[in-house]
Amino acid sequence: MDRPMVEIRSVRKRFGALEVLKGVSLDVPEGGVVCVVGPSGSGKSTLLRCVNRLETIDAGRIRVDGELIGFEERDGRLHHLPPARLNRQRQNIGMVFQRFHLFPHRTALENVMEGPLVVGGVPREEARRQAEELLDRVGMSDRAGHYPAQLSGGQQQRVAIARSLAMRPKVMLFDEPTSALDPELVQEVLAVMRDLAASGMTMMVVTHEMGFAREVGDHLVFIDDGVIVEQGDPREVLADPRNERFRAFLGRVL
Amino acid sequence: MTELPVDAVRPPRPGRWLAAAVAGLFLVWLAYTIIVNPNLHWDVIVAFLGDGRILGGLWVTIQLTVLSMAIGLALGVLTAVMQQSGDPVLRGAAALYTWFFRGTPLLVQLIFWFNIGLVFPAIAIGVPFGGPKLVEWQANELVTPFTAALLGLAINEGAYMAEIVRAGIRSVDPGQREAAEALGMSHGQVLRRVVLPQAMRVIVPPTGNQFISMLKTTSMVSVIAGAELLTVAQRIYLGNFEVIALLVVASIWYVVLTTIASVGQHFIERRFERGHGTLPARVRRNLRPFAGGGV
Numbered sequence: 412m413d414r415p416m417v418e419i420r421s422v423r424k425r426f427g428a429l430e431v432l433k434g435v436s437l438d439v440p441e442g443g444v445v446c447v448v449g450p451s452g453s454g455k456s457t458l459l460r461c462v463n464r465l466e467t468i469d470a471g472r473i474r475v476d477g478e479l480i481g482f483e484e485r486d487g488r489l490h491h492l493p494p495a496r497l498n499r500q501r502q503n504i505g506m507v508f509q510r511f512h513l514f515p516h517r518t519a520l521e522n523v524m525e526g527p528l529v530v531g532g533v534p535r536e537e538a539r540r541q542a543e544e545l546l547d548r549v550g551m552s553d554r555a556g557h558y559p560a561q562l563s564g565g566q567q568q569r570v571a572i573a574r575s576l577a578m579r580p581k582v583m584l585f586d587e588p589t590s591a592l593d594p595e596l597v598q599e600v601l602a603v604m605r606d607l608a609a610s611g612m613t614m615m616v617v618t619h620e621m622g623f624a625r626e627v628g629d630h631l632v633f634i635d636d637g638v639i640v641e642q643g644d645p646r647e648v649l650a651d652p653r654n655e656r657f658r659a660f661l662g663r664v665l
Numbered sequence: 666m667t668e669l670p671v672d673a674v675r676p677p678r679p680g681r682w683l684a685a686a687v688a689g690l691f692l693v694w695l696a697y698t699i700i701v702n703p704n705l706h707w708d709v710i711v712a713f714l715g716d717g718r719i720l721g722g723l724w725v726t727i728q729l730t731v732l733s734m735a736i737g738l739a740l741g742v743l744t745a746v747m748q749q750s751g752d753p754v755l756r757g758a759a760a761l762y763t764w765f766f767r768g769t770p771l772l773v774q775l776i777f778w779f780n781i782g783l784v785f786p787a788i789a790i791g792v793p794f795g796g797p798k799l800v801e802w803q804a805n806e807l808v809t810p811f812t813a814a815l816l817g818l819a820i821n822e823g824a825y826m827a828e829i830v831r832a833g834i835r836s837v838d839p840g841q842r843e844a845a846e847a848l849g850m851s852h853g854q855v856l857r858r859v860v861l862p863q864a865m866r867v868i869v870p871p872t873g874n875q876f877i878s879m880l881k882t883t884s885m886v887s888v889i890a891g892a893e894l895l896t897v898a899q900r901i902y903l904g905n906f907e908v909i910a911l912l913v914v915a916s917i918w919y920v921v922l923t924t925i926a927s928v929g930q931h932f933i934e935r936r937f938e939r940g941h942g943t944l945p946a947r948v949r950r951n952l953r954p955f956a957g958g959g960v
Contacts, residue, residue: 526850529850558939574848
């Protein structure tokens with residue numbers, strides 16, 4: 412079998428005295444969709460943020476496409492990567508945030524152009540053409556000239572997904588992408604993510620949307636108190652949860 | 666459906682009418698006493714408003730204000746960025762700078778810069794700590810009243826601008842930085858493309874105030890004979906003894922300058938409101954406390 416696109420090995424992370432991740436290992440195969448669920452404070456978002464090194468891990472190894480994230484091994488020791496190389500790694504890892512974090516001073520189109528233009532060194536016209544295509548893909552062509560404040564939450568999140576895709580990432584991380592949305596806006600974002608999964612994108616999704624996990628996910632991971640408590644095929648584990656805490660969690664969210 | 670227009674009569678406000686009448690009467694009396702006052706010498710004021718020396722002083726005032734604000738802003742951004750640094754030496758240097766220059770009076774700083782030759786008679790470029798020198802100047806040639814004024818005003822302003830810029834940077838949602846980093850932007854790109862443009866919304870209004878304040882603060886330079894508006898006015902009245910008239914002339918020009926600056930401030934603020942201030946933004950901001958947050 413091919414090596415996994417995302418390889419997480421025995422990762423530990425603490426904030427002060429609080430250990431949030433207590434040794435988590437997880438693989439995401441190329442083209443796979445792994446959904447991570449768990450109660451709030453369980454460490455699931457932290458795990459995601461470690462993958463593109465918005466958080467620095469205290470122990471373990473994370474590899475994306477075989478490349479160690481945030482460190483390099485030299486002379487039998489780990490060295491922190493210099494910023495320029497870390498930035499290059501991040502270009503391969505798209506991230507979608509719960510609160511969108513679109514750049515408020517730029518239009519939808521400019522938001523999507525920003526990455527290729529500034530980081531990728533793509534010429535302006537080329538960046539514009541790509542951004543228009545991506546906005547079309549997420550169904551936002553007609554709002555290209557709007558500022559984020561003029562868009563609904565669902566529309567902002569679709570633009571944010573397009574902004575991440577503009578860097579042509581190898582893997583997309585979604586950090587509770589629908590949790591800040593009004594209920595009637597959730598589906599339009601999930602529809603975009605469903606299309607993305609169908610196109611073969613490798614995805615790691617922290618979510619509370621069990622329906623999405625069951626329908627789109629290849630693998631479901633339940634994290635509680637910093638450890639993976641239960642995992643497996645989403646249809647199977649959701650139909651027949653074995654762990655007591657997972658069962659209680661599902662009882663609360665379903 | 667029947668239209669029901671609201672065209673109601675407002676209740677009388679006798680108290681407010683009385684207050685307005687008193688205020689109006691006071692203003693008329695004030696204008697009258699000023700206009701008819703023989704000691705003000707209106708003819709002298711009018712004659713000196715367009716005087717060549719006054720206009721020259723005005724030009725120096727404008728130059729001092731624009732240059733010291735520009736240098737002060739650059740120093741402020743640099744210092745604010747240093748304050749955010751992970752390195753304690755850089756943070757300490759920034760803190761020392763703002764502490765010292767906000768802690769001493771501008772008047773003292775101006776006199777000090779003017780007399781810098783007493784401390785450092787010669788200024789040279791070369792290897793520090795007593796090494797060989799490449800170029801050397803006499804401080805007394807280098808430090809004219811204008812350069813001393815510019816040094817004092819700009820360095821003092823930088824210390825205040827640092828606080829304003831810092832507040833601006835801190836006002837930007839940390840998520841903005843994360844989103845930019847996740848795209849692979851470098852520190853410099855995050856600052857230039859994402860953080861500073863958004864911080865400008867918070868930075869511009871107090872900077873406008875600083876600019877307006879600086880227009881008037883330049884008058885302090887008169888203690889080192891800076892050749893700006895007030896110095897020139899003083900030189901003239903020392904010759905013709907028209908003290909009040911020339912102070913009025915200077916004041917009129919200061920008011921003109923600050924008024925123009927206020928109008929400019931208004932337009933610059935509007936420029937940096939791009940993407941903000943529409944209803945949905947305000948609604949969202951109010952709703953933010955209710956949004957859930959994961960770890």
